[in-house]
Amino acid sequence: MNAVAAGSVGEALGAATDALAAAGVETPRLDAELLLAEAAGLERARLTADPSAGVDAAAAREFGVMVRRRVRREPVAYILGRKGFRQLELAVDPRVLIPRPETELLVEVALDLRPRRVLDVGTGSGAIALAVADELAAAEVVATDTSLDALAVAQANRARLGLESRVRLAHGTVPADERFDLVLANLPYVSEAELAALEPEITRHEPYAALSSGPTGLEAIEQLLGELAVAGALPGAIALEVGEGQAATVGELVRRAGFERVETRRDLAAIERVVIGRL
Ligand SMILES: C[S@@+](CC[C@H](N)C(=O)[O-])C[C@H]1O[C@@H](n2cnc3c(N)ncnc32)[C@H](O)[C@@H]1O
Structure with a gap:
């Protein structure tokens, strides 16, 4: 995704999925993918097609904020705003x-x-x-x-x-x-x-x-x-x-x-x- 990488897509999704599952979210993997796609400005399908791609620092930061909101059980639609x-x-x-x-x-x-x-x-x-x-x-x-x-x-x-x-x-x-x-x-x-x-x-x-x-x-x-x-x-x-x-x-x-x-x-x-x- 970018030169300044903060871990891979696969790692980011794995960690977020675990956190969301622990918080009781019903569809943790799907939600993690939707949020990372938004943070990275990519289609979900493109994102998941290459789990070894890097996540740049800005996207990783934004993703972190979104995942914390979702851990508090805020609906994905409010986090995405649509x-x-x-x-x-x-x-x-x-x-x-x-x-x-x-x-x-x-x-x-x-x-x-x-x-x-x-x-x-x-x-x-x-x-x-x-x-x-x-x-x-x-x-x-x-x-x-x-x-x-x-x-x-x-x-x-x-x-x-x-x-x-x-x-x-x-x-x-x-x-x-x-x-x-x-x-x-x-x-x-x-x-x-x-x-x-x-x-x-x-x-x-x-x-x-x-x-x-x-x-x-x-x-x-x-x-x-x-x-x-x-x-x-x-x-x-x-x-x-x-x-x-x-x-x-x-x-x-x-x-x-x-x-x-x-x-x-x-x-x-x-x-x-x-x-x-x-x-
Ligand atoms: C279940 S939400 C439905 C929103 C939207 N129609 C939808 O389907 O997504 C109900 C809406 O009705 C409004 N509402 C509640 N009581 C009402 C009333 N007596 N007259 C008009 N609107 C009311 C609420 O403020 C809320 O926006």
Whole structure:
């Protein structure tokens, strides 16, 4: 990699993998490779193809800092400052939840229903709203969040992706006096009891307000359905991401809110992950 070498790629990866494994990291080798590739400014495949190559001093120093952060169980996405979602690369930091692969299902619902006006409630990094705008050229998208910190991250992502004219950001839950064809929401749904059992990557580093909204975990979803019903502004359809085992309860809440046709979609792990209601 460079003339001023501070050990080889193989040595650096071996030491980091041992440290990460000792700290309880689930995928120590993969994470070590991702971090060293970032520190060295190389593709991961190029890095691992030549374990005897030298690591230069600057890259070794940066790698050391990254590995220490990962040992404290900070998620790789926060250390790298980015996460892929659908076809986009989003900037992420501890102000927002790291977008999860299963949330891409909500974007697929939008692609199936092809709505004109879409509301993404609890937008976080902007993942759902920006992906819908990116993939549905005719959609007009509004995205809300009760966290001003999250809205700042979504705004920066929107600007970097050149989607300012397609996605409007607003503080709160449901914007007053507006109608939508489809409401999408990945709101916090972890109950307080379940929260304690999650990995330190989540409980120590992701924002509490993005994970749980109260004892049952369904408080934010109930608030959203309540706001839509009170405003007399039920959208043509709603799609809500839910936790494992919550689909039946949330399906009932959706039905009671006034949506007549209710169905669920499963994620790749066969968990009922999205509840869809239609008028
Ligand atoms: C689970 S995160 C989802 C972020 C993003 N949509 C994603 O899927 O990656 C939930 C987000 O909802 C926001 N939030 C929590 N309660 C809310 C509410 N009642 N109304 C609007 N946003 C809320 C949180 O601040 C957080 O950014």
